[in-house]
Amino acid sequence: MYKYHCLNPISQVGLDQLTEEYTPVNEAKEADAILVRSAVMHEMEFSKDLKAVARAGAGVNNIPLERCAEEGIVVFNTPGANANGVKELVLAGMLLASRDIIGGIGWVQENEEDGNIAKDAEKAKKAFAGCELEGKKLGVIGLGAIGVLVANAATHLGMDVYGYDPYVSVDSAWRLSRSIHHAKTVDELYSDCDYITIHVPALDSTKGMIDKHAISLMKDGVVILNFARNILVDEEAMVDALVSGHVKHYVTDFPTPTVTGVKGAIVIPHLGASTEEAEDNCAVMAAKQLKDYLENGNIKNSVNYPDCDMGIRGENTRLLLLHHNVPNMIGQFTTILAKDNMNIADLTNKSKGKYAYTMIDIDSPVPAGVVEELKAVGEVLRVRILA
Ligand SMILES: NC(=O)c1ccc[n+]([C@@H]2O[C@H](COP(=O)([O-])OP(=O)(O)OC[C@H]3O[C@@H](n4cnc5c(N)ncnc54)[C@H](O)[C@@H]3O)[C@@H](O)[C@H]2O)c1
Numbered sequence: 001m002y003k004y005h006c007l008n009p010i011s012q013v014g015l016d017q018l019t020e021e022y023t024p025v026n027e028a029k030e031a032d033a034i035l036v037r038s039a040v041m042h043e044m045e046f047s048k049d050l051k052a053v054a055r056a057g058a059g060v061n062n063i064p065l066e067r068c069a070e071e072g073i074v075v076f077n078t079p080g081a082n083a084n085g086v087k088e089l090v091l092a093g094m095l096l097a098s099r100d101i102i103g104g105i106g107w108v109q110e111n112e113e114d115g116n117i118a119k120d121a122e123k124a125k126k127a128f129a130g131c132e133l134e135g136k137k138l139g140v141i142g143l144g145a146i147g148v149l150v151a152n153a154a155t156h157l158g159m160d161v162y163g164y165d166p167y168v169s170v171d172s173a174w175r176l177s178r179s180i181h182h183a184k185t186v187d188e189l190y191s192d193c194d195y196i197t198i199h200v201p202a203l204d205s206t207k208g209m210i211d212k213h214a215i216s217l218m219k220d221g222v223v224i225l226n227f228a229r230n231i232l233v234d235e236e237a238m239v240d241a242l243v244s245g246h247v248k249h250y251v252t253d254f255p256t257p258t259v260t261g262v263k264g265a266i267v268i269p270h271l272g273a274s275t276e277e278a279e280d281n282c283a284v285m286a287a288k289q290l291k292d293y294l295e296n297g298n299i300k301n302s303v304n305y306p307d308c309d310m311g312i313r314g315e316n317t318r319l320l321l322l323h324h325n326v327p328n329m330i331g332q333f334t335t336i337l338a339k340d341n342m343n344i345a346d347l348t349n350k351s352k353g354k355y356a357y358t359m360i361d362i363d364s365p366v367p368a369g370v371v372e373e374l375k376a377v378g379e380v381l382r383v384r385i386l387a
């Protein structure tokens with residue numbers, strides 16, 4: 001029986017994947033697995049029982065990835081599962097920034113008692129007029145799950161689209177419409193585009209990338225959209241640029257005291273992934289990944305350990321070793337197993353950065369003493385046994 005705890009509400013169709021072998025618990029410290037959306041986990045202490053964290057979503061900057069890895073806790077996310085929801089809101093953001101739809105609707109609400117509203121609207125409407133998206137240049141920074149969908153959709157609106165992503169994956173490159181121009185430098189994209197949308201993860205290398213200098217390279221009247229994370233943007237510089245009019249609109253999915261209420265800022269309460277479909281997709285993917293790891297030891301879509309798959313565990317005993325990615329680990333494991341006359345039926349080892357994962361199927365029971373010996377090997381962070 002596995003115990004799980006949800007730090008945020010998780011869609012029921014996802015939780016329905018966790019069938020009779022699983023029970024929800026009220027305390028994270030009792031859980032084998034945690035499901036989470038945006039709850040911040042940096043200050044949390046993790047119990048020895050915690051084996052995995054599944055982020056039902058894309059961004060993992062709310063989770064202490066390295067500390068989890070050091071404690072042998074595998075962290076998963078759900079790549080692409082909410083990308084369409086975000087894409088649709090980005091398109092809405094571009095439209096909201098192009099005509100003053102929000103101001104216009106506000107005017108109608110303020111004048112709802114006016115018996116002459118139809119006639120008065122015809123006089124008032126010029127204050128809310130704007131421009132079309134067709135023919136405008138859109139720059140997309142980050143061509144991953146969301147960036148590709150936004151870029152492709154914008155071509156269907158008649159926009160001239162430029163994409164920038166020095167680390168673009170082969171998969172994304174295949175999915176990208178051929179009509180999208182390749183911006184070789186981000187500065188080129190800054191100086192040429194009317195709308196700029198950012199879809200990169202929050203990392204040390206991307207923090208504050210839209211800063212005073214980047215904004216200074218942009219056209220007068222540019223619209224900047226941020227549905228990725230607030231820390232990608234230097235908000236003080238953004239406010240200055242909004243006040244001066246250099247930036248016409250900053251459309252952001254991340255309310256902060258700095259930008260909220262500033263003229264030209266269109267601030268949305270983090271609704272990018274808040275659609276039924278995205279919530280269901282993320283929850284189902286997160287739950288399935290957790291289940292496969294807990295029951296079979298397979299890792300798919302982890303952000304701190306390598307992907308590794310030995311299929312469904314059959315009759316064999318499966319040993320799972322989470323360890324640092326250093327030489328001679330497999331040699332030490334197989335020596336311990338050979339000494340105790342254990343026969344290895346299958347073995348896989350994969351690494352990701354500083355961390356590695358070894359799965360070993362043994363065609364007999366594994367005595368507790370052997371497990372203790374494996375745990376005592378230097379650089380081993382956790383040993384699990386599935387029997
Ligand atoms: N508003 C929301 O509700 C919402 C929903 C989902 C994701 N997000 C945010 O959006 C981010 C992107 O999501 P995704 O699903 O597209 O992720 P993804 O991992 O599929 O794509 C990210 C892309 O950014 C690229 N990249 C990394 N560093 C870069 C840099 N310096 N310059 C240019 N490109 C760079 C990567 O190569 C990758 O292609 C997430 O990390 C998350 O923070 C927000």
Ligand SMILES: O=C(O)[C@H](O)COP(=O)(O)O
Binds near residue numbers: 038039059270273274
């Ligand atoms: O990174 C993400 O997936 C989004 O920011 C969605 O976050 P949420 O699940 O809290 O809506």
